[in-house]
Amino acid sequence: TEHNLGYLYKTMIDAKSSARYLYEKTLDSKLSESYPKKSSLASQLKVVGQFINSGIDTSVYYTTLNGFDTHAFQNNKHENLLKVYAEAVDAFVKDLKRNNTFKDTLILTFSEFGRRVEQNYSDGTDHGAANNIFVIGENLKRAGFYNQLANLKDLDDNGDLKYEIDFREVYATILNNWLEVDDRRILNKVFSKLNFI
Structure with a gap:
């Protein structure tokens, strides 16, 4: 137990030191007031923006927006969620541009599952296969769609x-071309690279 107690103390000291480091680094960052109020995603992105704008040496940040698992009454839910997403990401990009850090940032938006095409009996859709991925950045080779529109027939x-595109190809491209790490070691397989960064 002494070993475990020592480990616990060291972990607590490391956490306190990390919190102090983050606090001191973000003191000098310019806070943006343009983020939407009452939005969990906007609040998360505001913190990430503070970290990025303060120069903290972190390669990946992760935020979430829940609520897309819409088995019932989907239309209004998706419309509202996509509005929350669009407003939060818009404020985030403007914040990064204002602080000249957008050029060094790549935003990847993905979902853990797609939606079935056919509507169910509750005015929603069930879990499906294919999905959309949004990639936002100043350094994209071209803007727009990278695949054909889905054929509903x-x-x-x-x-x-x-x-049409395996999502692991997107991950492999970002790992290799943006984060400059060996995507094969992480994905345990070789995937084609896409031409977007």
Whole structure:
């Protein structure tokens, strides 16, 4: 138990030291007031913006926006969630541009699952296969869509959209071309690279 207690104390000291470091680094960052109020995603992105603008040496930040698991009454829910997303990301990008850090930032938006095409009996959709990924950045090779629009008449055997780009190709491209790490070691397989960064 003495070993465990020593480890606990060291962990607490490391956490306190890390918190002090983050506090001191972000003291000098310019706080933006342009983020939407009452938005959890905007609050998260505001903190991430503070960290990025203060020069903290961190490669990846992760934020979440919950609520897309819409098995019922989907239309209004998705519309509201996408509005929250758009307003928060817009404020975040403006904040980074104002602080000249957007050029060094890549924003990746993904979901853990897609939605089924056919509406269920509760005015929603169930879990599906294909999905969208948004990549936002100043250094993209070209803006726009990287795949064709989905064909709603050509679905797989489960009634799902057929995907055109394997999401692991997106991850491999970002790992290799943006983060400059060996994507094969992380993904345990070789995936094609896409031409967006």
